[in-house]
Amino acid sequence: MTPPQLEQKFTSVITKHQGIIHKVCGMYCHHPEERKDLFQEIISQLWRSFPSFRGDAMVSTWMYRVALNTAISSFRKENKRKDKESINERIFQIPISKPNEDKEEKLKYLYKAIGLLSKVEKAIIMLYLEEHSYEEIAQITGITKTNVGVKINRIKSKLQRILKPMYNELR
Amino acid sequence: MNLDELKTTWTDYTSELVHENEVAEAQVHIMLSQQPESIISKINKSLLFEFSLLFLCSVIFLFVINQYPENHFLFDFSLMMLGVCVVFSGFFIYQYKAINSLDYGAENLSESLKKSISSLNSFIKIYFYSNAILAPIGFFVGMLFSYNIFQVESEGENESSTPTIMQVDEYLIFFILAAVLVFVFFFFFTKIYIHKLYGVHLKSLKECLAELESA
Numbered sequence: 001m002t003p004p005q006l007e008q009k010f011t012s013v014i015t016k017h018q019g020i021i022h023k024v025c026g027m028y029c030h031h032p033e034e035r036k037d038l039f040q041e042i043i044s045q046l047w048r049s050f051p052s053f054r055g056d057a058m059v060s061t062w063m064y065r066v067a068l069n070t071a072i073s074s075f076r077k078e079n080k081r082k083d084k085e086s087i088n089e090r091i092f093q094i095p096i097s098k099p100n101e102d103k104e105e106k107l108k109y110l111y112k113a114i115g116l117l118s119k120v121e122k123a124i125i126m127l128y129l130e131e132h133s134y135e136e137i138a139q140i141t142g143i144t145k146t147n148v149g150v151k152i153n154r155i156k157s158k159l160q161r162i163l164k165p166m167y168n169e170l171r
Numbered sequence: 172m173n174l175d176e177l178k179t180t181w182t183d184y185t186s187e188l189v190h191e192n193e194v195a196e197a198q199v200h201i202m203l204s205q206q207p208e209s210i211i212s213k214i215n216k217s218l219l220f221e222f223s224l225l226f227l228c229s230v231i232f233l234f235v236i237n238q239y240p241e242n243h244f245l246f247d248f249s250l251m252m253l254g255v256c257v258v259f260s261g262f263f264i265y266q267y268k269a270i271n272s273l274d275y276g277a278e279n280l281s282e283s284l285k286k287s288i289s290s291l292n293s294f295i296k297i298y299f300y301s302n303a304i305l306a307p308i309g310f311f312v313g314m315l316f317s318y319n320i321f322q323v324e325s326e327g328e329n330e331s332s333t334p335t336i337m338q339v340d341e342y343l344i345f346f347i348l349a350a351v352l353v354f355v356f357f358f359f360f361t362k363i364y365i366h367k368l369y370g371v372h373l374k375s376l377k378e379c380l381a382e383l384e385s386a
Contacts, residue, residue, distance in 0.1 A: 011199040019189045026188045035192070041207040043199060049276030062276050069275035069283045072379055074209055106180045113177070119375075120382045123280065129181045142281030147386055159177065 010050050014043065017063055021046075024067040027114065027126045038071060045070045064132075064140050068123045113162045117155065124148065125155050210372060214270055214294055217368075221301055222263045228309065229256045235316065244319055252312055259305065262297050270294060284380040291373050295365055302361040303354070311350035318342055 001009070014021075021042050025035040046066050053062050117125065127137045134148045141148070194202075206212060232249040239245040270290050275283055 007200070007203065011196040011203075014199050015194065015196050018194060019185070022189045022192055023185045026185055037207065039192075040202050040205065041209050043202045044207050044209070045275050047203055049274050052274055053276055065279065065283075066275040069278070069280055072280065073275075073283065073287050073376065103180075103183070106176065107184055110177060110180045110184060118379075118382060120379050129178055140279060141383060142279030142283075143383060150386065163177065 006050070010047060013050075013059060014046065017059055020060060020063045021067055023126065023130070024064075024071050027122050028071040028119070030111065030115075038074065041074055042067045042070045061136065061140060064127065068126075068140065072119045072123065109163060113159055116162055117158070121151075121155050121158070124151050125159070128152055128155075210369075211270060211273070213368075214291075215267065217298065218263050218267050218270075218294075221298070222260060222267075225256045225260050225263070225301075229253055229260075232256065239320075242319070245316060248312060248316070252308075255305070255308075259297075259301055262301075266290075266294050266297055281380065281383055284376055284383065288373065288376050288380065291369060291376070295369055295373065299361055299365055303358045306357045307350045307354035310353045311346055314346045314349065318346070 021039055024042065025038045029035040029038050046063065049062075049066055114122065123141065124137060127140060132140075134145045134152075137148045137152075138145045143151075232253040235245055235249040236253070273283070273286055273290065278286065
């Protein structure tokens with residue numbers, strides 16, 4: 001395959017499955033500029049890895065691996081900016097086509113809950129929310145299925161603890 | 172809000188996020204032509220800078236070897252320093268290859284973190300030694316060379332014009348003391364500088380790996 005053909009194949013794969021990258025960026029970055037930077041970094045890493053991707057694994061598994069590895073391993077000065085912004089400031093940056101108060105409230109809580117998770121917890125809960133099986137999560141993260149189960153239960157309890165007072169607030 | 176609601180909210184949020192930020196193939200092509208600011212590009216820049224510095228030093232030592240073949244002190248010392256430069260250049264090339272061969276798609280998260288930590292660790296070591304040790308050595312050698320050249324040239328013109336303020340041994344002690352001071356300064360400066368540049372990131376990677384592997 002010639003380099004232009006390879007690039008063409010790559011761009012078509014990326015545009016078809018770009019949702020995965022956007023979701024990872026949405027999980028790890030709150031600021032639109034940071035999301036944009038991470039998106040580009042993931043694209044760059046995917047391109048570097050593309051020649052070695054022979055289709056043995058599913059495209060989505062390969063993309064999640066690269067995207068999550070990049071998001072966790074990349075170093076961005078997000079903390080300073082994040083600390084300065086309040087949750088309310090961040091909520092205005094979330095694209096909402098039809099503003100809905102209840103929906104905004106839920107998104108605000110979703111952000112707050114996500115913000116309290118560690119990088120590893122974010123990766124695992126994201127794969128869980130995306131309906132991946134324990135086996136797939138184990139494959140992507142490199143831990144055992146049992147450990148995936150233990151971690152998911154722990155994150156669920158943590159989220160329950162965070163979300164419970166918010167649920168009461170909503171009622 | 173319970174976990175099921177969280178799932179629904181997540182799905183709503185991500186579907187809107189994907190819809191709002193959708194990119195076309197042409198945009199992906201543009202992104203491929205640009206170099207994003209990542210930790211790897213930052214390390215590459217540092218390696219390139221160090222490598223250029225070593226190359227420049229090697230050129231200077233080659234010049235000295237070529238210019239003073241009959242001065243045994245300068246010739247032997249330059250040859251030795253050239254060897255040091257070649258060895259460190261080899262380390263930098265190896266490091267560059269190791270860091271740029273990291274393939275996030277071929278490894279799972281745990282393996283990838285281990286490789287990143289190991290690469291960053293060895294890069295930090297090389298970077299530290301090259302700055303904290305080579306800099307004072309270079310400083311010492313530079314002073315010794317200029318003194319030696321000055322002395323040889325003075326002897327050639329007029330033997331009585333050899334520096335008289337200090338004796339040779341005193342000069343040597345002064346050079347060594349200055350080199351020690353430079354070493355102390357560079358040791359702590361490099362340590363703080365490296366920690367600021369990569370230490371926080373390395374710590375974060377180690378924490379992620381420890382958390383991932385904990386049962």
